[in-house]
Amino acid sequence: MILAKYIIGIGLAVLTLFSCGNEKSLQRYLVDRQDDDSFLKVDIAASLLQADSESLTQEEKDILATVKKINVVAFPIKGENAANYEIKKQELKDIINQEQYKTLMKFGSKNKGAVLKYLGEEDAINEIIVFASDDEKGFALFRLLGDNMQPGQMIKLMNSIEKGDIDISKLKSIGSLFDM
Numbered sequence: 001m002i003l004a005k006y007i008i009g010i011g012l013a014v015l016t017l018f019s020c021g022n023e024k025s026l027q028r029y030l031v032d033r034q035d036d037d038s039f040l041k042v043d044i045a046a047s048l049l050q051a052d053s054e055s056l057t058q059e060e061k062d063i064l065a066t067v068k069k070i071n072v073v074a075f076p077i078k079g080e081n082a083a084n085y086e087i088k089k090q091e092l093k094d095i096i097n098q099e100q101y102k103t104l105m106k107f108g109s110k111n112k113g114a115v116l117k118y119l120g121e122e123d124a125i126n127e128i129i130v131f132a133s134d135d136e137k138g139f140a141l142f143r144l145l146g147d148n149m150q151p152g153q154m155i156k157l158m159n160s161i162e163k164g165d166i167d168i169s170k171l172k173s174i175g176s177l178f179d180m
Contacts, residue, residue, distance in 0.1 A: 024095050026129070026143065033073050038081045038088075042072040046146075063153040067146040074140035089139050096131055096141075104151070111135040125149040 033039045046067040056064070075081070075088050101117040108114055112134040119127035126146060133139035 026095050026127075029092065029095055030071055030073055030143070038075060038084070040072070040074040040076065042070075044070040044072070046070065060156065063156055066149045066153065067144055069145045071143040071145070072140065074138060076138040077136065085135075085138065089133055092131065092139070092141060096129055101129065120149075123150055125151065125154075128154065 030041075033041060046064060046069060075085065077085050096115070096117055101119055104116040104118055106113065106115045112132075114130060114132035117129045117131070118125045119129070126149070128144040128146075128149065130142040131139065132141075
């Protein structure tokens, strides 16, 4: 009986070890970059994006409520880190090209462009990823975390941003890093 317990215990331990995949995750990538000075890292609570809630319609407030957090990681090319640019970019591309990330849109050319991906179901998106790169300036990844975000709602949210109802000034400083 004691031997059976040990065998079951060892079997469960081995099963646990082998069930953990070696696939890298975007969350792990972001955590690993926290102490890397060649990256710019910003985490923004969605509540900070609201400039004046009175200027938003109830629908816009409801849409914004589905966005919980925005993570940004950027790798601006600056002198000594230029040699690592392609390696760092490919490492991130390998992660977001995994099967669970579905592509919504791609645009650009060989040397610069962007891709928009999501995680979840088409009518209940939990994560939106925007990866933009420019071989002369660097790359940036924007990760929006939320609950049941919908593509149609995200378009309305983008329209609110364009109208100036939602304050995105906290994100503008990231773009200025690429202006050299």
